[in-house]
Amino acid sequence: MKLWGGRFTKPTNQLVDEYTASIHFDKKLATYDIKGSLAHVAMLEKCAILSEGDAKEITAGLKIVLEKINNGEAVLSEEQEDIHMNVEKLLIDEIGPVGGKLHTGRSRNDQVALDMRLYLRDALMDISQLVANLQGALLEQAKKNIDTVLPGYTHLQRAQPVLFSHHMLAYVFMLQRDVERLGDSWKRVNKSPLGAGALAGTTFGIDREFVADQLGFDGICENSLDAVSDRDFVVEFLGNAALISTHLSRLCEELVQWSSAEFNFIELDDAFCTGSSMMPQKKNPDVAELVRGKTGRIYGNLIGMLTTLKGLPLAYNKDMQEDKEGMFDTVETLKGALALFAPMMETMHVKKENMYEAVRNDFSNATDLADYLVGKGMAFRESHAVVGEIVLHCIQHNKYLLDMKLEEIIGFSSIIEEDVFDFLTPEAVVNARNVAGGTAKNRVEEQISKAEKNLKETENRLAEWAEQIN
Numbered sequence: 001m002k003l004w005g006g007r008f009t010k011p012t013n014q015l016v017d018e019y020t021a022s023i024h025f026d027k028k029l030a031t032y033d034i035k036g037s038l039a040h041v042a043m044l045e046k047c048a049i050l051s052e053g054d055a056k057e058i059t060a061g062l063k064i065v066l067e068k069i070n071n072g073e074a075v076l077s078e079e080q081e082d083i084h085m086n087v088e089k090l091l092i093d094e095i096g097p098v099g100g101k102l103h104t105g106r107s108r109n110d111q112v113a114l115d116m117r118l119y120l121r122d123a124l125m126d127i128s129q130l131v132a133n134l135q136g137a138l139l140e141q142a143k144k145n146i147d148t149v150l151p152g153y154t155h156l157q158r159a160q161p162v163l164f165s166h167h168m169l170a171y172v173f174m175l176q177r178d179v180e181r182l183g184d185s186w187k188r189v190n191k192s193p194l195g196a197g198a199l200a201g202t203t204f205g206i207d208r209e210f211v212a213d214q215l216g217f218d219g220i221c222e223n224s225l226d227a228v229s230d231r232d233f234v235v236e237f238l239g240n241a242a243l244i245s246t247h248l249s250r251l252c253e254e255l256v257q258w259s260s261a262e263f264n265f266i267e268l269d270d271a272f273c274t275g276s277s278m279m280p281q282k283k284n285p286d287v288a289e290l291v292r293g294k295t296g297r298i299y300g301n302l303i304g305m306l307t308t309l310k311g312l313p314l315a316y317n318k319d320m321q322e323d324k325e326g327m328f329d330t331v332e333t334l335k336g337a338l339a340l341f342a343p344m345m346e347t348m349h350v351k352k353e354n355m356y357e358a359v360r361n362d363f364s365n366a367t368d369l370a371d372y373l374v375g376k377g378m379a380f381r382e383s384h385a386v387v388g389e390i391v392l393h394c395i396q397h398n399k400y401l402l403d404m405k406l407e408e409i410i411g412f413s414s415i416i417e418e419d420v421f422d423f424l425t426p427e428a429v430v431n432a433r434n435v436a437g438g439t440a441k442n443r444v445e446e447q448i449s450k451a452e453k454n455l456k457e458t459e460n461r462l463a464e465w466a467e468q469i470n
Contacts, residue, residue: 020318021078025325027069029083032118034066036111037087037102039214040194043207044104054098061095062087062102083115084108105206107198109228109316114194116324118215120237121189123331125465128182130338131244132458135172135179137345139451142168146441148352149359149426150265158362161426164350165448166439171251172451178244179458185240186465189233192217196227199315216469229315231305231323238302241330245295248337252288255348259285264354269347272340287344291337298333301326356426363391365401365424368432372423376415386413 005011038059045055065087068074080086085108092099142165152162192215195201195208201224208220221227258265268285276282308322366387373383390412394400401409401424410416422428434440437447 017078017081020081020321022082022321022324023076023078023080023086025328026083026112026115027076027086028328029112029115029119029324030069030087031066032115033083033087033111034062034069035118036114036194036215037062039211040106041102042214043211044101046210047205047207049104049204049206050101054101057095057098058091058102061091061099064094065090082108082112084111105197105202105204106194107196107228109198110193110196110224113196113221113228113230114192114215116327117189117191117193117217117233120233120327120331121186121465121469123335124182124186124189124237125462127241127244127331127334127338128179128458129462130335130342131175131179131182132455132462133342134338134345135175135451135455137342138168138172138175139448139455141165141345141348141350142172142444142448145350145352146444148350148355149430150355151358151362151364152439158358158364160364160367161359161429162439163430163441163444164352164355165444169444169447169451171247173447174247175244176451176454178240178247179454181240181243183458183461185233185236187218188236190216190218191221192219193221193227193230196221196224199225199228225315229312229320231309231320234323234327235302235305235309238298238305238327238330241334242295242298242302244334245291245298245337248341249292249295252292255288256285256292265351265358267349267351268344269349271347272344287340291341294333294337298330301330359426360402361400363394363400365426365429366391368423368429369401369420371432372420373413373415376417378413378415 041050041055041058041062044050045052050058065074068090069076069087074090076083076086077089080089088099088102091102145164145168148164149161150164150167151158152160152167192208192212194211195206212218212220221230255266255268257263259268268288270283272285272287273283274286276284304326305323308319312319369390370380370383370387373386374380378386390401390404390409393412394404402421406418406420409420423432431440431442434443436443
């Protein structure tokens with residue numbers, strides 16, 4: 001008989017067991033379920049709801065059950081539906097009827113909410129660390145390529161030159177916002193729902209704050225109905241994960257482009273590429289492509305969770321069993337992508353000469369020629385028109401601005417002087433952007449220092465989290 005089967009006259013249909021069981025995926029919560037149960041038992045003893053002897057016996061039994069689950073000795077049964085009932089059944093099998101006292105003062109509703117928060121708390125730490133590792137890899141590429149000039153694009157058209165380091169740092173700061181969002185969501189994940197019971201609390205004189213403190217939470221969920229029905233913390237995580245995936249996907253798109261023969265700006269290490277079954281010359285950026293592809297999967301998990309929640313009344317409903325698989329899948333998918341991304345970026349070869357040649361052979365210095373004319377007293381709108389004519393002339397004569405002769409360019413405006421070409425080299429164009437956040441080398445060095453400071457702060461925050469929950 002099921003542990004809750006006292007009021008039933010017949011067993012559930014086997015198809016119902018198979019359809020409603022969650023043990024095949026919520027077994028991931030076993031460690032967290034037992035961790036929460038150990039804190040719950042300690043609280044029941046403290047509040048004299050359990051005797052010292054019963055508490056010790058249950059505590060010892062839970063540790064044995066955990067060991068058996070971890071080494072594969074325990075059999076997790078679909079008949080017991082979920083990890084909570086399986087753990088309790090295994091405990092009773094191990095220590096006898098006293099194991100049935102474990103569930104005093106709690107429900108599976110507050111229990112599963114607790115387990116998910118404990119699981120997600122660890123996931124936030126792991127993912128934050130992996131994002132920081134990727135930031136570190138991007139920073140190293142920025143330092144190694146502090147003088148490398150890259151064509152900058154808008155509308156996928158050559159726009160203005162930038163330092164390659166500047167481009168890498170754009171992703172470093174993008175990922176910094178992701179780390180900060182994960183840190184902010186920690187505040188809402190790290191609250192204990194245990195003690196909310198099924199929906200209304202419990203008649204036993206429990207100490208919710210004690211359990212929260214034992215488990216390293218910052219406090220308790222203040223309302224019992226909200227405590228068991230809240231999955232905002234899951235939605236928030238899935239949303240943050242979707243945004244991280246967006247950022248990874250954008251970088252993947254550039255890696256795919258840059259590694260093509262048409263761009264030929266980078267080469268990804270062989271360890272992060274695959275070949276073709278038919279074409280022996282191929283070297284495909286499959287890791288980048290797959291990370292880009294799995295972004296849609298992570299988006300789907302977010303939309304699925306929002307859709308599940310949107311029509312649910314308070315408090316707990318069986319629909320909420322659907323909150324786990326998408327969360328687990330997102331955690332594993334994102335962790336897998338991030339774990340690959342850092343070494344892929346560390347080993348990426350940057351083809352500096354090709355990037356420079358691309359910048360040298362385009363019109364991305366045209367804005368600087370317009371600015372040069374403004375500096376000589378011409379109105380910008382007029383200078384824009386003059387430079388447009390010069391560019392058209394170059395296109396018609398198959399040349400670029402730096403290929404023009406002085407007498408040729410002076411023909412478009414008498415205020416142009418011999419120093420014009422000093423303003424149009426890729427290095428000059430880059431370093432002219434000497435504003436905070438700009439692509440001038442000294443400004444990029446400032447950004448590197450700021451990014452290194454941010455990484456140190458992330459490291460300190462993760463150390464604080466680890467100390468709090470261990």
